[in-house]
Amino acid sequence: xxxxxxxxxxxxxxxxxxxxxxxxxxxxxxxxxxxxxxxxxxxxxxxxxxxxxxxxxxxxxxxxxxxxxxxxxxxxxxxxxxxxxxxxxxxxxxxxxxxxxxxxxxxxxxxxxxxxxxxxxxxxxxxxxxxxxxxxxxxxxxxxxxxxxxxxxxxxxxx
Amino acid sequence: xxxxxxxxxxxxxxxxxxxxxxxxxxxxxxxxxxxxxxxxxxxxxxxxxxxxxxxxxxxxxxxxxxxxxxxxxxxxxxxxxxxxxxxxxxxxxxxxxxxxxxxxxxxxxxxxxxxxxxxxxxxxxxxxxxxxxxxxxxxxxxxxxxxxxxxxxxxxxxx
Amino acid sequence: xxxxxxxxxxxxxxxxxxxxxxxxxxxxxxxxxxxxxxxxxxxxxxxxxxxxxxxxxxxxxxxxxxxxxxxxxxxxxxxxxxxxxxxxxxxxxxxxxxxxxxxxxxxxxxxxxxxxxxxxxxxxxxxxxxxxxxxxxxxxxxxxxxxxxxxxxxxxxxx
Numbered sequence: 466x467x468x469x470x471x472x473x474x475x476x477x478x479x480x481x482x483x484x485x486x487x488x489x490x491x492x493x494x495x496x497x498x499x500x501x502x503x504x505x506x507x508x509x510x511x512x513x514x515x516x517x518x519x520x521x522x523x524x525x526x527x528x529x530x531x532x533x534x535x536x537x538x539x540x541x542x543x544x545x546x547x548x549x550x551x552x553x554x555x556x557x558x559x560x561x562x563x564x565x566x567x568x569x570x571x572x573x574x575x576x577x578x579x580x581x582x583x584x585x586x587x588x589x590x591x592x593x594x595x596x597x598x599x600x601x602x603x604x605x606x607x608x609x610x611x612x613x614x615x616x617x618x619x620x621x622x623x624x
Numbered sequence: 625x626x627x628x629x630x631x632x633x634x635x636x637x638x639x640x641x642x643x644x645x646x647x648x649x650x651x652x653x654x655x656x657x658x659x660x661x662x663x664x665x666x667x668x669x670x671x672x673x674x675x676x677x678x679x680x681x682x683x684x685x686x687x688x689x690x691x692x693x694x695x696x697x698x699x700x701x702x703x704x705x706x707x708x709x710x711x712x713x714x715x716x717x718x719x720x721x722x723x724x725x726x727x728x729x730x731x732x733x734x735x736x737x738x739x740x741x742x743x744x745x746x747x748x749x750x751x752x753x754x755x756x757x758x759x760x761x762x763x764x765x766x767x768x769x770x771x772x773x774x775x776x777x778x779x780x781x782x783x
Numbered sequence: 784x785x786x787x788x789x790x791x792x793x794x795x796x797x798x799x800x801x802x803x804x805x806x807x808x809x810x811x812x813x814x815x816x817x818x819x820x821x822x823x824x825x826x827x828x829x830x831x832x833x834x835x836x837x838x839x840x841x842x843x844x845x846x847x848x849x850x851x852x853x854x855x856x857x858x859x860x861x862x863x864x865x866x867x868x869x870x871x872x873x874x875x876x877x878x879x880x881x882x883x884x885x886x887x888x889x890x891x892x893x894x895x896x897x898x899x900x901x902x903x904x905x906x907x908x909x910x911x912x913x914x915x916x917x918x919x920x921x922x923x924x925x926x927x928x929x930x931x932x933x934x935x936x937x938x939x940x941x942x
Binding site: 629631641642645648649652653656658703704705714715717718719722724778779780781782783 | 793795797824825826844845848851852905908909911926927929930933934935936939940941
């Protein structure tokens with residue numbers, strides 16, 4: 466029996482285009498039978514946020530950060546040519562025209578393909594995000610779990 | 625016979641400094657006899673654009689994106705300290721002073737060393753770029769080809 | 784005897800949050816007994832700058848760049864939500880509250896754990912940085928040394 470190949474992605478960025486790149490690579494790798502993990506840290510955590518406002522107790526600073534950060538991928542901007550939100554709208558239009566899956570669909574597909582969606586607990590603390598605010602099927606771990614995954618992986622990326 | 629070592633770089637960024645970093649690593653790896661592929665996606669595709677205006681049929685949105693994105697590396701900005709285009713000029717001056725190869729020279733060298741320069745067809749569609757607008761020696765592929773390259777690679781980077 | 788596992792990080796970015804991510808991964812890997820190297824290039828070099836003003840002879844352009852780039856990690860901004868320097872202050876406050884090590888402490892710990900902190904000599908030239916301006920325990924090397932490290936590494940990241 467051969468060992469399964471492994472792809473592990475650290476998703477640090479919260480830009481629409483970079484999150485999209487991460488999820489396209491991840492879904493591709495899962496389709497080719499890799500064991501895939503996306504480790505969401507810092508701004509990448511926003512990809513896992515529910516899009517409604519969840520009421521949880523927070524300090525003032527955490528409340529501010531929570532308000533200012535995008536709730537889910539549809540609120541994200543592009544890393545380039547954002548044009549005050551026009552860029553992402555345009556990209557989404559072109560994606561529909563070319564029958565490319567939207568980002569929420571790519572995340573849904575990742576879940577269906579059994580990709581491990583992990584949220585970094587340490588940066589959740591830093592940004593004041595709580596489990597109630599994130600999607601239901603998310604796992605929680607720290608840098609030790611990432612290293613255990615990545616150290617015998619085939620493809621390791623930081624996005 | 626030992627297998628050749630392999631370096632595979634996803635070039636997502638269209639910043640002058642990051643493109644330069646990608647091509648320096650790639651040329652270095654080729655010099656050390658690695659099989660090297662640079663997979664250009666999203667803004668990284670602009671590194672492969674011809675610098676003249678190529679007439680191709682496009683929709684309105686695609687035309688706009690095409691106009692707004694840099695045609696080739698000499699039009700790119702820096703990821704930091706761009707100062708409205710002064711930063712890249714300054715970097716280019718210092719490069720000349722220190723006999724560092726310019727970015728067009730690094731791309732030429734990559735071609736001469738047999739580095740595979742691949743353009744991601746899916747993001748070409750998204751940004752409205754057509755084959756006529758890209759350099760002549762470019763190959764065209766998708767995420768499956770990237771994964772096949774990267775999964776038994778030694779060095780995999782996302783830049 | 785089994786060979787030590789290896790983690791090699793190219794730190795290209797000079798953003799507070801990305802430098803923090805790099806040093807957290809590096810310290811984690813060292814704690815799990817990896818041989819770890821952080822190769823600082825371009826804006827990542829600023830993480831190695833002493834925070835006082837060091838007098839060295841420079842050309843005009845190099846002097847300007849030196850003045851405009853942050854001296855050490857405490858002067859760095861965030862890649863997102865910087866708010867004219869308020870963002871990093873806020874992050875540092877929350878880090879203290881949650882007993883997360885500060886970035887200067889993470890760099891000190893990296894040194895104590897025997898992590899190789901390497902400065903890329905070619906980009907030092909480009910940005911006009913001299914050895915006297917960088918921390919004392921730094922090593923100096925180029926892309927060839929990076930490739931030798933990374934080509935048989937377990938985890939390779941570009942941050």
